[in-house]
Amino acid sequence: MVNWLGDRLRLIAYSSDWKWNHFWDTIVSKKQLKKLPKFSSLFKSKLHQKVFCLIMVMIGVVGAAIVFKLFPEEGLFGIHHRHILWQWHYSMYVIIPLIVGWSFGMFFLWSEKWSDYVAEKITISPIIKATIWGIVLALLTLITSYALYSGEFQIVPFVHQALQISPLFLLVIAVIKTLSTNIGFxxxxxxxxIFPSI
Structure with a gap:
């Protein structure tokens, strides 16, 4: 949906004869899109782009807060809207998760680049590559069935089960899923x- 919207925004920005009443029903061809500049060129500067993205993220956060307030029952991610008695000294507990989250994000991006680099060096047919990875993925399930974890279907049960799993094994699952996702791609x-990175 975001790609669809972005393509239409590019057409609006760069087409002189574009009309808003065609926004929903116009078919965008690949040839048309290839001729258009990239979405990032819609912005005057990097700062302009960052401010735009920040505003969009803030809109998303406010939207999520409203949804959780209106519908306090368990949602897609197993998240509840809960009443929290917050005190200022709790803020120091935020530092460690931020550092761990940032570090793991860097690890995720590094493993993505590394796996792309290694896969480019392997000169065998794509079908054989995919078959080999299927066998490796099956073997990874001997360590944990979460190697085959599908966020779309398993995230809510996983949230409930995670409290019964040791932190070390949760970290093992995260590393296996990160590597298996990026190597598989x-x-x-x-x-x-998105779900594997979460």
């Missing part, structure tokens, strides 16, 4: 990276 498998 590099070897021709397809899917999404």
């Amino acid at each position: 590099s070897l021709g498998w397809r899917g999404g990276k």
Whole structure:
């Protein structure tokens, strides 16, 4: 949906004969899109782009807060809107998760680049690459069934089970899922990276 919207915003910005009443029903061809500048060129500067993205994130956070307030029952991510008695000295507990989250984000990006680099060096057919990775993925399930974790279907049960799993094993699951996702993509498998990165 975001890609669809971005393509139309590019058409509006760079087409002189574009009309808003065609926004929803116009079919955008690949040839048309290839001729258009990239979405990032819509911004005057990097600062302009960052401010725009920050505003969009803030809108998303406010929207999520409103949804959780209106519908306090458990949602897609197993998140509840809970009443928290917050005190200022609790803020020091935020520092460690921020450092760990940032570090793991860097690890995720590094493993993505590393797996792409290694996969480019392997000169065998894509079908053989994908088959080899299928066998490795099956073997990884001997360590944990979460190697096959699908966020779309398993995130809520996983949130409930996570409290019964040791922190060390949760970290093992995270490392296995990070590597298996990125290597799998590099070897021709397809899917999404949002839920595995979460």
